[in-house]
Amino acid sequence: MSAPTYDLGKLHGGLRLPAEKMKSTAAAIQTAPVPKQLVLPLTQHAGSAAHPVVGIGETVLKGQLIADSDGILSAPVHASSSGKIVAIEPWPVSRRYGEPAPCIVIECDGRDEAVELAEAIVPYETIEPDSLLQKILQGGIVGLGGAVFPTAQKLMQANTSPLEYLLLNGVECEPYISCDDMLMREHADEVLGGASILMHALGLQKCYIAVESDKSQALRRMADALSDLDDKRMVLKQVPTIYPSGGEDQLVKLIANVEVPSGGLPTDVGCVVQNVGTAAAVYRWICLGEPLISRVTTVTGDGVANPMNVRARIGTTIADIVEFTGGYTDRAKQMIIGGPMTGKSVTTDRVPLVKATNCILVASHLAPILDERPCIRCGECAVVCPVVLQPQELYWFAWADDEVKLRQHGLIDCIECGCCDMVCPSHIPLMASFRQAKARIHELEDEKARAERARRRFEARSMRRDMEDKKRQDELAEQKRAAVRAGPADIQEMVERSRRKDSAPKARTKKGPED
Numbered sequence: 001m002s003a004p005t006y007d008l009g010k011l012h013g014g015l016r017l018p019a020e021k022m023k024s025t026a027a028a029i030q031t032a033p034v035p036k037q038l039v040l041p042l043t044q045h046a047g048s049a050a051h052p053v054v055g056i057g058e059t060v061l062k063g064q065l066i067a068d069s070d071g072i073l074s075a076p077v078h079a080s081s082s083g084k085i086v087a088i089e090p091w092p093v094s095r096r097y098g099e100p101a102p103c104i105v106i107e108c109d110g111r112d113e114a115v116e117l118a119e120a121i122v123p124y125e126t127i128e129p130d131s132l133l134q135k136i137l138q139g140g141i142v143g144l145g146g147a148v149f150p151t152a153q154k155l156m157q158a159n160t161s162p163l164e165y166l167l168l169n170g171v172e173c174e175p176y177i178s179c180d181d182m183l184m185r186e187h188a189d190e191v192l193g194g195a196s197i198l199m200h201a202l203g204l205q206k207c208y209i210a211v212e213s214d215k216s217q218a219l220r221r222m223a224d225a226l227s228d229l230d231d232k233r234m235v236l237k238q239v240p241t242i243y244p245s246g247g248e249d250q251l252v253k254l255i256a257n258v259e260v261p262s263g264g265l266p267t268d269v270g271c272v273v274q275n276v277g278t279a280a281a282v283y284r285w286i287c288l289g290e291p292l293i294s295r296v297t298t299v300t301g302d303g304v305a306n307p308m309n310v311r312a313r314i315g316t317t318i319a320d321i322v323e324f325t326g327g328y329t330d331r332a333k334q335m336i337i338g339g340p341m342t343g344k345s346v347t348t349d350r351v352p353l354v355k356a357t358n359c360i361l362v363a364s365h366l367a368p369i370l371d372e373r374p375c376i377r378c379g380e381c382a383v384v385c386p387v388v389l390q391p392q393e394l395y396w397f398a399w400a401d402d403e404v405k406l407r408q409h410g411l412i413d414c415i416e417c418g419c420c421d422m423v424c425p426s427h428i429p430l431m432a433s434f435r436q437a438k439a440r441i442h443e444l445e446d447e448k449a450r451a452e453r454a455r456r457r458f459e460a461r462s463m464r465r466d467m468e469d470k471k472r473q474d475e476l477a478e479q480k481r482a483a484v485r486a487g488p489a490d491i492q493e494m495v496e497r498s499r500r501k502d503s504a505p506k507a508r509t510k511k512g513p514e515d
């Protein structure tokens with residue numbers, strides 16, 4: 001069965017980029033073996049780091065909780081195989097440009113023994129939506145499309161808005177990356193199963209599944225699976241192959257022809273977006289009892305001998321994964337974790353695969369650093385910007401460190417797609433300057449929040465002191481009034497009592513939480 005097409009909204013700007021996906025989609029998804037060692041970062045998600053609940057020397061089983069979520073925005077981490085905890089220490093990770101971050105290191109025993117499932121798997125339809133959201137929270141599931149926002153928290157937040165539909169994002173628009181394409185080709189049933197669970201958890205009756213037009217096999221397979229499922233609430237939509245149509249706001253515009261407001265979220269226009277890989281991970285956790293301990297990732301580029309898609313355990317080092325696929329070629333020069341447009345360059349393959357790693361790109365040449373020249377006001381960057389920004393103006397405001405103007409001109413809406421960089425004839429590093437400017441604004445916001453907390457603490461302390469002074473003055477006034485009412489002998493005694501009270505050592509007052 002072929003995928004039907006529908007009237008779609010139009011995306012502003014964007015680029016038609018060479019896809020470069022054929023090499024990695026030639027073979028079926030391969031499963032990497034259990035490595036000797038697993039390195040599991042405590043921060044694999046947006047929000048605060050998980051805190052370890054195991055100690056060095058402890059043995060753990062596959063699927064066992066080893067670090068629990070910390071705070072409102074966080075996600076737990078589970079052991080990807082059985083073995084012994086040999087270290088909890090900083091290790092180079094890809095999310096911080098290869099800088100070290102705290103990780104739990106497991107020496108695998110090779111037995112791959114799994115924990116007993118805490119609860120028998122029950123049909124998800126019998127679970128109340130709120131309980132289902134709580135259960136998703138325990139599976140350590142985060143958005144696998146790149147944003148790595150903890151899924152349960154995103155759904156809970158979405159649940160506070162009037163929602164109309166779920167939008168499954170199967171638009172893998174960045175060149176080279178093909179893991180979602182292969183997942184839809186081989187596990188369409190898991191993707192649709194996850195979509196049904198997410199709809200139940202949110203009480204939704206409509207789901208659109210968006211897939212790019214150049215993924216003909218995935219489109220066919222998803223259409224067949226939908227036909228088998230015969231769930232009229234789910235609709236497959238084919239979208240044009242243009243970068244970055246897979247951005248959340250861009251996809252909402254394409255599918256529903258509505259704009260997500262500046263600084264807003266898709267939930268503001270009745271939609272919650274989830275990646276197809278995330279939906280499959282939800283299915284594996286709720287229906288098979290497997291927390292997020294593995295993912296499909298694309299290993300590609302002319303620096304690897306055999307480009308392919310691999311299901312590997314979270315925590316496997318990139319070196320182990322590349323070795324499994326057949327190793328490097330003698331042309332390997334540069335490694336990027338993620339795609340060529342938004343990925344991060346790393347200088348070591350000791351970094352582990354994390355929940356966000358959708359691609360390991362090993363290139364044979366380093367991108368040349370071209371001399372930056374002055375802006376010639378050609379306007380090309382504005383033509384391709386999918387968010388309808390004026391990158392050339394933003395660049396000047398970033399250069400001048402003008403936070404007010406940057407905000408007024410929508411810096412916060414920049415999705416860091418890199419389209420402006422690609423077309424700039426003056427080789428101006430626009431996206432890098434926007435990233436830095438955003439980081440500065442976030443730092444300033446943090447500083448302001450810290451100053452505001454300090455101000456509130458100071459005010460609370462002053463208010464408490466004022467109240468204590470007033471109470472003491474009231475007591476003195478009352479004593480004086482009582483003295484006037486009493487005789488001269490009693491006055492003498494009162495004065496003595498008051499003097500003794502004032503000279504007695506003061507008891508330390510307990511500090512309140514605002515201190």
Ligand code: SF4
Nearest residue numbers: 385414415417418420
């Ligand atoms: S990086 Fe930002 S400014 Fe540049 S094209 Fe993309 S969204 Fe627009």
Ligand code: SF4
Nearest residue numbers: 375376378379381424
């Ligand atoms: S594309 Fe480059 S040169 Fe042209 S207006 Fe934008 S920043 Fe200036």
